[in-house]
Amino acid sequence: MDDNILSVNHIGKSFGGIKALDRVCLNVKKGEIHCLAGENGCGKSTLIKIVSGVYQADEGEIVIDGKCYEKIKPVEAIDAGIQVIYQDFALFPNLTVMENLALNSEIASKVRLLSYKKMKSTARQALEKINVEIDLKKKVGELPVADKQLVAIARALMSNAKLIIMDEPTSALTKKEVANLIQLIFKLKEQGISILFVSHKLDEVFEISDQITILRNGKNIISCAAKNLNKNQFSFYMTGREFKESTxxxxxxxxxxxxxxxxxxxxxxxxxxxxxxxxxxxxxxxxxxxxxxxxxxxxxxxxxxxxxxxxxxxxxxxxxxxxxxxxxxxxxxxxxxxxxxxxxxxxxxxxxxxxxxxxxxxxxxxxxxxxxxxxxxxxxxxxxxxxxxxxxxxxxxxxxxxxxxxxxxxxxxxxxxxxxxxxxxxxxxxxxxxxxxxxxxxxxxxxxxxxxxxxxxxxxxxxxxxxxxxxxxxxxxxxxxxxxxxxxxxxxxxx
Structure with a gap:
């Protein structure tokens, strides 16, 4: 039985003759925290968009939980358990926390009239899954960044996520908020949910990652267990350069x-x-x-x-x-x-x-x-x-x-x-x-x-x-x- 929740096999993608991805491979195991790293422009975002169905690959295949896709649509990716939390969280800032969490399920059930009581219960249950309390009546646009992120994670879990892709999730968080997010990621791992963590912050990468895959110029450079890399090697594989600290x-x-x-x-x-x-x-x-x-x-x-x-x-x-x-x-x-x-x-x-x-x-x-x-x-x-x-x-x-x-x-x-x-x-x-x-x-x-x-x-x-x-x-x-x-x-x- 395949223990990978996601296998990306020899994916290629070009834009206007420029090769964004060149036969890239990526394997994420079930219940694994996997870091996808690389400098800006290395192809990370393109790869994420192909996995989630936003872009279509020119070549290669995607295997999600044993099912093979040459081309995948966003709705198919979601149905297969793929959820992406982008840096802007893709939430509706003018709607309440409750509405952001519960509207999708209400619409999917094709009800004619929305039930406030049912929506409140659905939203509360979603937040309870990650053990957080946020005012359901508050508009998402008024929330601090850390709470917006928690709402996005709770919404992802409502869709029975098997793999959550987090794109630079700590870029706008305080040290305390980062620590809280890391603890939540570990809890998701304990529940068997895989995390693909996109980051280039060395301390965070080595604190949470089981596996690391590094891209450079749209190509695979290395994929290995985090314990087999040190920070200097990580920096070298990302950039192709050796850095010496200077004071x-x-x-x-x-x-x-x-x-x-x-x-x-x-x-x-x-x-x-x-x-x-x-x-x-x-x-x-x-x-x-x-x-x-x-x-x-x-x-x-x-x-x-x-x-x-x-x-x-x-x-x-x-x-x-x-x-x-x-x-x-x-x-x-x-x-x-x-x-x-x-x-x-x-x-x-x-x-x-x-x-x-x-x-x-x-x-x-x-x-x-x-x-x-x-x-x-x-x-x-x-x-x-x-x-x-x-x-x-x-x-x-x-x-x-x-x-x-x-x-x-x-x-x-x-x-x-x-x-x-x-x-x-x-x-x-x-x-x-x-x-x-x-x-x-x-x-x-x-x-x-x-x-x-x-x-x-x-x-x-x-x-x-x-x-x-x-x-x-x-x-x-x-x-x-x-x-x-x-x-x-x-x-x-x-x-």
């Missing part, structure tokens, strides 16, 4: 030259009485759980949020930063956490996005852009940041997450800022791009740029930063540097 920037901060001083900064309802200094060539980390106030603080320093009280000094002179124009004038740049909605003009070209902050400088006179200069500057930064951009006339939306983030960096680094503020600088980017961004930040710090990194990724801030401020409940609760810069110390302060 070069840690010795470059000049503590005799204060670039920024924040005194008693407060924003009612977000943070209060924040004071710290930033020095020339320093990388300063600000960390804490979601809602601690670090993002609002970063927005205030860049003029996107107005402070209630306190002061900001730049090189010893008190400065009024009421808007982005003021911040830019003082040599401050800001890279937002959500590059898609805040950092890029997605339909516009790579060229425009990489030069948009310098249109005045590359114009012959107001309203007349010097396109030759624009091309030269774009080429310069694409090369400088090792960006895999292809045709710079293409929309920036065509790039992978890591390369999009490099374009956001390029548009601000091109202004040679005195102070660079980054909010979650490697959020949603893969290992290779993350390494490149870290090296880039270390390089600019070594050249004298002062950098603030606001992030909840403790590995990120401990490996990058000279000093780290820990925020909790809108206040600074501790400062760590030197030998104190350890994840364990930060975790104790944050919790």
């Amino acid at each position: 070069d920037s840690l010795s470059n901060a000049d503590y005799s030259k204060k670039v920024m001083e924040v005194k008693g900064l407060s924003k009612t309802g977000n943070y209060e009485n924040i004071s710290f200094s930033l020095y020339k060539g320093e990388i300063l980390g600000i960390t804490g759980q979601l809602g601690c106030g670090r993002t609002e603080l970063a927005l205030t320093l860049f003029g996107l949020m107005e402070k209630t009280e306190g002061s900001i000094e730049i090189e010893g002179k008190e400065t009024k930063i009421k808007n982005v124009r003021d911040a830019k004038r003082e040599g401050i740049a800001y890279v937002p956490e959500d590059r898609l909605t805040e950092g890029l003009f997605l339909p516009k070209s790579i060229k425009l996005n990489s030069t948009v902050t310098r249109l005045k400088e590359i114009s012959r006179w107001p309203g007349r852009i010097d396109y030759k200069k624009m091309d030269q500057e774009t080429d310069l930064w694409i090369e400088k940041l090792s960006t895999a951009a292809g045709d710079k006339e293409n929309p920036v939306s065509t790039l992978s997450g890591g390369n999009q983030q490099k374009i956001v960096l390029a548009k601000w680094l091109s202004r040679t800022p005195k102070i660079l503020i980054l909010n979650g600088p490697t959020f949603g980017v893969d290992i290779g791009a993350k390494y490149d961004i870290y090296q880039l930040l270390r390089q600019y710090a070594a050249e004298g740029m002062s950098i603030i990194v606001a992030s909840d990724d403790l590995n990120e801030v401990t490996s990058l930063c000279n000093r780290i401020l820990v925020m909790k409940g809108g206040q600074i609760k501790g400062m760590f540097q030197g030998e104190e810069l350890r994840e364990k110390n930060l975790q104790q302060e944050i919790m």
Whole structure:
């Protein structure tokens, strides 16, 4: 008897002559937690969409619980027990938790009139399956991300899921929420449900995975038991590159030259009485759980949020930063956490996005852009940041997450800022791009740029930063540097 719930055999898929998947194979056993990993653009999403029937493969076959499919439709995949939880969860934000959980079963039963009592009972039973309590009357759009994910998992189980595919399920969760999700995944495994876990976060992958399959450039690279891989091997198989940890920037901060001083900064309802200094060539980390106030603080320093009280000094002179124009004038740049909605003009070209902050400088006179200069500057930064951009006339939306983030960096680094503020600088980017961004930040710090990194990724801030401020409940609760810069110390302060 076949112990695989899913077998993907020699699947091929091309888009416009470009090979997205090249005879890819994948086997997921019943009751197994299997990690599917690879850099952005390696073919993970395409493979998931083929398994779930969204795309049709050009070649190969899919076997689900012993039944073979050359072509599979979404309804067939669901009937076979395949459920996919995408990053956007595919829920209806304007409907209640109860409606999101119970409407499908009500519609399937072809009733003429919906029964509120029956829908409530169905929804409650769905949540009881994963042992969580969520207000059934609350609209899904009002829920925190972690609760939306739980609703999506509960809905998947209502359809008698045998294999749940989770696409980057922890990308927007706090450390505590990640821990809770991992425990839930283990419970699903105990019930015999298989999990295909799509991720490139090393700690999570090795904590939960039984088996790991890695793709690169649309091809199988390796599939083996998680215990047979270490983190360095995992990174190498994903990228084809060997990474060496560097702490070069840690010795470059000049503590005799204060670039920024924040005194008693407060924003009612977000943070209060924040004071710290930033020095020339320093990388300063600000960390804490979601809602601690670090993002609002970063927005205030860049003029996107107005402070209630306190002061900001730049090189010893008190400065009024009421808007982005003021911040830019003082040599401050800001890279937002959500590059898609805040950092890029997605339909516009790579060229425009990489030069948009310098249109005045590359114009012959107001309203007349010097396109030759624009091309030269774009080429310069694409090369400088090792960006895999292809045709710079293409929309920036065509790039992978890591390369999009490099374009956001390029548009601000091109202004040679005195102070660079980054909010979650490697959020949603893969290992290779993350390494490149870290090296880039270390390089600019070594050249004298002062950098603030606001992030909840403790590995990120401990490996990058000279000093780290820990925020909790809108206040600074501790400062760590030197030998104190350890994840364990930060975790104790944050919790």
